[in-house]
Amino acid sequence: MARVGVEQSLTNISEALREKGxxxxxxKQENDAQGCDCCIISGIDSNIMGMQDTVTQGSVIEANGLSADEVCRQVEQRFGK
Structure with a gap:
């Protein structure tokens, strides 16, 4: 199953993804995204300093304004589930 990194503040999304397996x-830290196939971020403090260092090769989904179900659907679409 795919490994998904989720920003700490998005507990409802973490729980929904765990339920789906x-x-x-x-x-918690920048290096936590290494090895993840996909990362979910809140987008609230996205790129404050204008830096563009890449930590993961996986997809990044900005969850701002999306429900947990909508985020799960986007993850499933990326992995062809």
Whole structure:
């Protein structure tokens, strides 16, 4: 199953993805995203400093304004589920 990194503040999304069988990793630090197939971020403090260092090759989904179900659907679409 895909490994999905989820920003700590998005607990409802973490729980929904775990229920669907995804391996969910809490993104507490920048390096936590390494090895993740996909990362879910809140988008609230996205790129404040204008830096563009890439930590993961996986997809990034900005959850701002989306429900947990909508985010799960986007993850499933990315993995062809």
């Amino acid at each position: 995804y391996d969910v990793v809490d993104l």
